Amino acid sequence: MLLFHCLWKGALQKISCHFCAVMGKLQSKLKHSTYKYSRPDGIIEERIQTKTLQEYSPAHADSVFVVAALNSELCISGGKDKTVVAYNWKTGNVVKRFKGHEREITKLACIPRSSQFFSASRDRMVMMWDLHGSSQPRQQLAGHDMVVTGLAVSPDLTQLCTGSRDNTLLLWDVGTGQCVEKACISRNLVTHLCWVPKEPYILQTSEDKSIRLWDIRGLQVAHVFPPKQHIQTYCEVSVDGHKCVSCSSGFGGEGCEATLWDLRQTRNRICEYKGHCHTVASCVFLPKTLALMPMIATSSHDSMVKIWNQDTGACLFTLSLDGSGPLTSLAVGDTSSLLCASFNRGIHLLRVDHSRGLELQEVATF
Template sequence: LEQIACLHKSNQFFSASRDRMVMMWDLHGPSQPRQQFSGHAMVVTGLAVSPDSTQLCTGSRDNTLVLWVGTGQCVERASVSRNLVTHLCWVPREPYVLQASEDKTIRLWDSRGLQVAHIFPAKQHVQTYCEVSEDGHRCLSCSSGFGGEGCEATLWDLRQTRNRICEYKGHFQTVASCVFLPRALALMPVIATSSHDCKVKIWNQDTGACLFTLSLDGSGPLTSLAVGDTISLLCASFRRGIHLLRVDHSSGLGLREVAVF
């Protein structure tokens, strides 16, 4: 599987895989998919569900984004040359979809007609992932790289100016994932990143200062991060599965590993 996405407040979820197919499943249903979405020519690398759960946006290495409705019908299709999609994220309460690309850019798409609404200034490296804040005002992207070149996360303004706000530099290999952490975790706005260098870092969102680094040596590249609850993070790794990380305030703001699945 390449991607997975859940329908809000529902038992249904979507999966995308290398067979170019997207499937819809029911958590409490049979082991067969409820629905299939077929329309991409290459591996599907992006999945995003609209905030009202009525539409699904998919992206692929075939340079194409497709907008689907719940019946499995394709309603819009858009293709941009060399736009190999790496990740998709729907903006809360808005008709916009954020998209990361191998062409080193982040695009903002208007789902009403599936048109590009904005292209953020190109970075120096492939953009591997994107994430939108809960209020929809800011977004994060992260960069591939090696030896400290690239290997950063970037905070962007999604509102009128749409400028770059801050960069978070300190990883030594590709940054594969970035998340906004809940306000309940700290007295300041914070974000977290995971990297192929086996490290999870917590950053001050406003200043770019690295507040804490957790090394998960022996886990191989860290590929994905997800907020579990107000005090937990889930981190996926190549070699050791999924790490459950708990926020630790014993000496400032930190993380500790409490379980591995």
């Protein structure tokens, strides 16, 4: 009887485990069709995504690491498949593929409404491309000893700044393809670069948890913001050049925030945006034409995109892109659209809707 009791107990445990596994899979499938809505009063609602999702042919054969908007219809993207793709997200068509890098694409930089753009790769090369020209690079810039992890192009397309894990920043003359300035700071492992509009300054984030403001006149550090507690993964400057936002690595809710900074004389921290569970990989200012109030959007390795009230730090909306894996890059598409790159499901086209209050909807993948 004792032996029978043990065997029966073991069988029940197996059935229980199998039932839980099946339920886990079922819950995962059900969750895939829902998204979370964070109201201003702090209440989180789970709503069923009723809008039809358009699934276009994938732009890439593997994970996408970076996406940027060229204009109100075209974006460029790059990732693990070593290819830069120009894509029309309104028609679902690939416009052009650019191949030349030997390893995965890490960064892209472009001037909106320009046909020229730059790509960086783990092969330590930076390449310049023209959408209306050949599929071959117009320029190849070699100067870093390690993977290139930062690209920033001046608004007039005459200068390019590159940063790397080799602790260096290089300033290039785009016309000649020559490096004109070089700066190196110990342990300054660059994670991102962006140009301050209408100013001779470049903002840079680093794995040493610092945010630096560089003066391109001599390529010297003009200011270092108070250090954060975690690696700073990304930065973005507002269109007026008055503010910037950076985001942090983290896990389990520790770190995982975005921070708004004053770029003017005080250069102090203004606000923090906390709510993600894992590393925040990208952050963007939403344009005034898209937002009813000053807002910031973030994307994270927790598969979520959040929209925040820029002034108060309140989370206004959370969209969960289930099954996407870590979200790697975020870009403003047009007056109502965001583009979000992911590890598992390519690029997501998101639409901001104000018809029933603020909502963010996933409308297409490619």
